[in-house]
Amino acid sequence: MSQLWDFSGGIHPPENKRQSTAGPIRPAALPERLVLPLQQHIGVPAEPLVHVGDRVLKGQKIADVTGGLGVPVHAPTSGIVEQIALRPVPHPSGMEDWCIVLKPDGEDQWLPLEPVRDYKKLERDQVLELIREAGVSGMGGAGFPTNVKLRPPRDRKVQTLILNGAECEPYITADDMTMRERADEVIAGLKVMSWILRPERCVIGIEDNKPEAIQAMGKAIKGTQIELAVIPTKYPSGGEKQLIQILTGMEVPSGGIPADIGVMCQNVGTAVAVSRAVFEGKPLISRIVTMTGEGVSDPGNFEALLGTPVQSLLTQAGFDADRTNRLVSGGPMMGFTLNSLEVPITKTSNCVIAASERELPTPAPEQPCIRCGQCADACPMELLPQQLFWYSKAGEFDKAEHLNLFDCIECGACSYVCPSSIPLVQYYRHAKGEIRVQRAEQLKADRARERFEARQARLEREQEEKELRRKERAKAAAEAQARKKAEAEQAEADGTATDERAAKAALVEQALARKKAKAEQGPATDSDSQPAPEPPRPDLEALEKQLTQARSKLETMQGMLEEAKAQQADNVDKLERAVAKNHDRVKRAEEALTEARQLLANATESQSTE
């Protein structure tokens, strides 16, 4: 017996599993129409590969995902594609989505199958591709493409592979019955997954309220390295995070995935699907669904083709619409209500409860929270549901997030025990939605700002470039003009060369004479020999203004620095640098001013001496 750990919180709702385990799994009758949603997995929807009117064979790929995450959809039986249209699909929103509607021809004619006898002779990637081509996605709930899950990032080696047979939700017995009746297929599929992942440990977790399944699985694992862990019945032990904690004592880091701690969970149904994909070459075209609740007279598990309308299965289970108050897809803790009997069974449908008012009563009106803390005692994630509720209701989402709202797995244990009948999970969903919207808006605003700033920078750059080009052009033009002038002068000079020379000689003579005279007059600096035509007259006023400006700026910066220092703000360094810079600036301005003053003084002096 392997060591087990406990998870905090949890509840013990009435199991209500007996009703649907009385008989064996029944094959469901072929319905008149099969409705196959193009998206039964997490990722991008598949695109149809067939046209209306096409005849398809059983197991033929009729839709596939070409780019992005996803798996193909196959025809569950042979027949004619009747429609590709929007149909109600099983979704909490009750929305419609694109579906391929197939009219079975009753022949149930298979596509030629290509089973693999010895998968170990294949490359691992080939087996993964096989699983993908069979359209296998997680059948426990989320529907994540199995081939992708089975290929974790290189740095996330899976040490422990867990087969989740806990099935902790009340009413649901699909996994229980699968393990009872198809233990060998489950183990075969698990072995394939284990071969792909090469974990050090492979363990099956089953709640102790399923003795038959435990026995069957125990028999099936004889002679293998696979461990069987019988865990105490407590909801939500089948939650991925909780099951990992029970079996390994480790916790999945917040915001992370099990692979981060070297663990992976797979569902019982998924194992069967993998086994069939590999050993029989059959794609995923059917699954086990529990039909139960007081609204059906003959509850049980059905092996139903994907796309079978819920109504068809309910009818086979003895549906009484008058006794049914609500129709739940999934379990009573985390399932969602259906608003149409037309919705089809998909890869992730494990249970339909036709519940009477008595068994799932309409909740009493919400009362004020008295912070009794029963929710906190029930929470398997060790959150404070009462505080999350308080902040979610008050719209203080930052505080709710601070108290780890996003770690909530929406298991419903808190609502289950709430004496004030508060739909807590609904509040959390609302808060999460609001926060996501806020984040999206923030992202949008950030992007808009970045865009604006980039544009501004670009405009400035363009302006500068334009200026530069203009200057260059002006320079070029000036040069060209100078050249022209020189040429013209040259041409002229050629004509009057002699005169010119004479004139030049005269000029030189004159200059020499002047110099002589000057030298005789008295001492003079060299510069005086050729007095500048216009002595540079520095703009004192402007310089003074510059200095006062620099000084006042320095003062403000120093003020800011002191304030920042007093408050111990983190921009002290920056401000210090800024102050030093301004200090330099002031110094430079002062220097420039004194220099200018000196220059001016010199100039007047020299003028006077002249």
Place this chain on the structure above:
Amino acid sequence: MAFVQQSSPHARNARPTSRVMLWVIIAALPGLIAQTIFFGWGNLINVIWCIAVALASEAIILKLRKKPVRFFLKDNTAAVTGLLLGLSLPQFAPWWVSAIAVISAIVIAKQLYGGLGSNPFNPAMVGYALVLISFPVAMTTNWAEPTLLWQGAPGLGETLSSIASGHQTAVDGWTMATPLDEYKHKIATHTADEVLSHPTFGDAVARGWEWVNGAFLAGGLLLVGLRIISWHIPAGFLAGLAVMSLAFGSNADQYAPLSLHLLAGGTMLGAFFIATDPVSAATSHQGKLIYGAGIGVLIYLIRTWGNYPDAVAFSVLLMNFAVPFIDHFTPPRTYGHHKARRGVPGKSQG
């Protein structure tokens, strides 16, 4: 086909608030019975009177606040507030003192703060503290002498007329200083043995009071067993009081002994029925322990060095003030996190 459309979970196992409160009332009955046996009819009359005033004032204020009266009256919380006051007030407290306590509890402390679930302070203790400060004579001189009900205690009619007369003080022979009061005021000038010879102490710890406290302890343990209250607040409360008493009051000639602290006054009623009011208490288990311990420590401080012989009301109210602070710093560590996220958003991250 119109089926119910609802968000999960669909299954509920509500033990409704009304039933939770009913259990609180039931669990308090042994204490009330003990009070009646040892201190006469006063507490029973007070309880009935206080519950009646509580329900009436709750109904009126709900009406004024345009809230559904029946819906909220059914939750039994007003009745519990009335009950707790009836159990806490002196046996011969005049009717109007009780009424003022209850009305201020329900109207001011509870409803004006937003009604059930929104009050930051324990309503019953707000009412109690208010009348204790406003009418010190009525609140200190009206404690019944511990006499067995069938051994010459004032009869039902006599008690009723005393309460209904509205006089600040009851007949002298019927009342007696409480053990905590007696010890506090005599120990400065007497030895422990001299003090304990006063009839209010009886043969064991404190005549009558030990039984009343024992009965409230039993009722409280029932509530803990039924998981209606968690053990953290009472445990912190009693531990805080005991640790303080052992640390400072080991000398019986100076301070009241631990047994008296635990079994006299409102200790057990306070620990299991009053401090555990979830609305005004701390949230997490760790927070509840701190909250309870704070009350216990404060009770010791006020009983020993303060001006009042007992201190449940003030201690609870003072710790009510500290609740938001305690809550900020005692969240549990969430699954998948290395440590708890203490403090307020934007500061320390866990």
